[in-house]
Amino acid sequence: MDFFNKIPVMDRTALRELKKGIDSSFKEFSRAYGDGIEGFFDPLLHFLIWLEKLLVNSPWPLVIGVFAILAWIGSRSIKLVIGTVACFIVIGYFGMWKNCMATVAIISVSTLVCIVVGIPIGVLMSKSARAEKAILPVLDMMQTIPSFVYLIPIIMLLGIGKVPGLLAVCIYALPPIVRLTNLGIREVDKETLEASEAFGATPMQKLRSVQIPLSLPTIFAGINQTIMMALAMVVIASMIGVKGLGVPILQAISNQYLALGMMNGLAIVALAIIFDRVTQQYGQRIQKHRGQLKK
Template identity: 60%
Template sequence: MAESSWINEFPAMDRGTLRDIRKALDESYRSFSREYGDTIESFFDPLLSFLVWFEKLLLATPWWLVVIIVTVLAFLAGRSWKLCLGVVVSFLAIGYFGMWEDTMRTLSIITVCTLLAIGIGIPIGILMARSNRAQNIITPLLDVMQTMPAFVYLIPVVMLLGIGKIPGLIAVIIYAIPPVIRLTNLGIRLVDKEVLEAATAYGANKTQRLIGVQLPLAMPTIMAGVNQTIMMALSMVVIASMIGVKGLGQPVLKSITNQYFALGLLNGLAIVALAIIFDRISQAYAKRTQEHLGGHS
């Protein structure tokens, strides 16, 4: 009873005031969307064109050529015939069960999202590693990006850009980019100070130390971040399908609304297969990088 009375006496914001604040925020964002929405959308037009082109390229490429390319990449990354066999079997199973086109659409957006996340995330991670002030500013933002439910930041993105590939891509990047930023920062900070002092003694400047010493030594940690970014991007496939992103997520969403167990299971397993393939390839590459560095230490 005492606890209940304490809660009742706690000062709460007036309902009218709260309603006015919400209304003001909604109106402000709607005004911003109406005024700058077209400009922001036109900014992303080149990226949309590239996404559409890349998706059409994957869909038009013969299935056997796609399998060969991914298998070769897997072999170059891991030098493992078991990994290559797993890639071939997985893609043949995906094709056999009629999920090839959806898989290629998912592969196209995940590839572009991952490349953008790496291209944006690694420089930010480097900035955090070189500046404690930048780290103190960026870390809370990463915390918010990782803990906020994806549906929450889908709302402003969809209000601003509508439904389609670009809002889905932005949502996936926001959700998936924190690991590569955090682990790039961590990897560079963990580089032995004595190694850096030795490089400085040989006359290396900051840029030379970064490119020649810090990034190579931090590469296994950075690759772990890339691996996590890929996994998180794939985990957003179903949510992104809710705002018009075609791929394996849409049949899963359809199976939820219509209770199609087999459809949801097969497409879910296809997403799992892609996740395992990317996971094994990135892990194999990170392991080979670590062995290479160990051999030269």
């Protein structure tokens, strides 16, 4: 009866030795390969620093003008362009310009990394059921594991700084674009694929000219979700050395500064709304264009 009333527990000494073995093995791995892994990410670090300096040091009217042009290209909405300009002017007026530009830089680079890494993985999943079964549990783990847990090995490998924060953001924000790329390619009409095959298209031509163009609305939905999840990681990333709007929020939490926390939090919300509306409307325009092509 004791077996059913009390769950079997591993011996404490054995459990302690197991934990020590895992810790020592990872420490040895970080000592042996940590510098090499850090060197691998040096180009990404230099690009992030360059973009951040470019945004911070450029004249603010020029930066806001570029954002307005990008908002117009994405949305074709004059209201959204005016809202974008107004939000950035208010952010600058309240002294949050530098932190806002640092946040835009980290979000832009992390989104770019997620696109470059995520879309090929999504394509691979759409082409291979075996790859999909192998990758889906990894994506589930990336989305459900608490962010503080995977910060531990990242910090042990790379220390405190921009690159660990960037990797943390990418790990958290990568799954949506992978999943929706896979979904979008799988949803392409089979008759369209058969027609392309009838014209002698190779698998690569079929992917490049048919499947990816027709799945772009779904892929852009994935990019939209990736940006939103990256913004959600801004505060956590600031805990390991990433500059941006998350740093004042951490200071506000530590010192109970309500106004500081709310102002910077609302700035993050404003960025989220701008990115969300622009990417959503661009995806909707692609969807309409695809509908017209089908007709």
